[in-house]
Amino acid sequence: MAETAATEKTGRCLCGAVVFKATPAPHDDGVHVDACHCGMCRRQIGGPLMAVTTAGPVTVEDPTHLGVYRSSDWAERCFCKKCGSNLFWRMRDGSFTSVNAGAFDDTSDAKLTLEIFIDEKPGYYDFAGERKRMTGDEVLAAFAGGGTASGESASGAGAGKA
Ligand SMILES: [Zn+2]
Ligand SMILES: [Zn+2]
Numbered sequence: 001m002a003e004t005a006a007t008e009k010t011g012r013c014l015c016g017a018v019v020f021k022a023t024p025a026p027h028d029d030g031v032h033v034d035a036c037h038c039g040m041c042r043r044q045i046g047g048p049l050m051a052v053t054t055a056g057p058v059t060v061e062d063p064t065h066l067g068v069y070r071s072s073d074w075a076e077r078c079f080c081k082k083c084g085s086n087l088f089w090r091m092r093d094g095s096f097t098s099v100n101a102g103a104f105d106d107t108s109d110a111k112l113t114l115e116i117f118i119d120e121k122p123g124y125y126d127f128a129g130e131r132k133r134m135t136g137d138e139v140l141a142a143f144a145g146g147g148t149a150s151g152e153s154a155s156g157a158g159a160g161k162a
Contacts, residue, residue, distance in 0.1 A: 006055050011104040013085035017065040020087070022058040022099045024110075031110040033101045037121035038136065044077065045086050048121070051098040052110065058088055058097055 006026045012019045024031045033050055041049035060066055067081040070092070078088040090097040101107055112131060115121075119135040134142065 009104050009106065011087075011099065013065075013080035013083055013087060013103065015080060015083035015085075017082045018063075018080045018085070018087060019061040020058050020099075020103075021061075022052075022097070022104075023055045024099075025053045025055045029111070031107065032113040033107075033110050034098075034114040034116060035112060035127065036116050038117035039120055040071065042120075042122070044071075045100075048125075049086075049089070050101040050112070051089060052101050052104070054097045054099055056097070057090075057094060058099060 006023045008021050008023045009031075010019070010021055031052055033052055036049040036051065038049075065081045066087075067079045068076050069079065070076045074092055076090060076092055077086065078090065079086050085103065086100055087103050088097060088099050101110060104110075112127065112129070114131060115127065115133045116139045117136045118133040119137075
């Protein structure tokens with residue numbers, strides 16, 4: 001199956017102190033966005049995390065204001081120390097990075113293709129439309145098998161087996 005060539009995208013935090021380039025994982029129908037309904041994402045950003053898995057690490061122009069919060073033994077969440085924008089989620093070993101979809105400058109070619117930790121979603125919202133939805137347990141299993149879903153607990157399972 002043919003996949004489109006990876007295309008680098010630019011992005012930045014709200015105040016502009018952190019400017020970055022990242023290449024979304026290539027798909028033949030555009031950029032895929034996944035939504036994580038887990039409790040950790042909800043507490044950190046106030047709602048579901050909408051993120052794009054990248055094809056490699058993110059390049060930050062000037063990391064002076066890039067904050068890194070080690071949220072678990074295996075993962076860290078990156079943000080702007082000046083304005084508080086949440087920007088990246090990544091495995092500490094560099095094997096997986098996702099960029100918060102809202103941080104990209106242009107997401108006109110992006111679509112929501114996956115919802116994860118659907119069993120942790122609070123009752124006060126639902127996303128319209130049909131797409132693949134996975135429970136936390138299903139994400140854990142997929143990640144352990146080399147899947148690409150993001151999520152704190154999912155990655156933890158993967159790292160735990162590595
Ligand atoms: Zn900022
Ligand atoms: Zn999450």
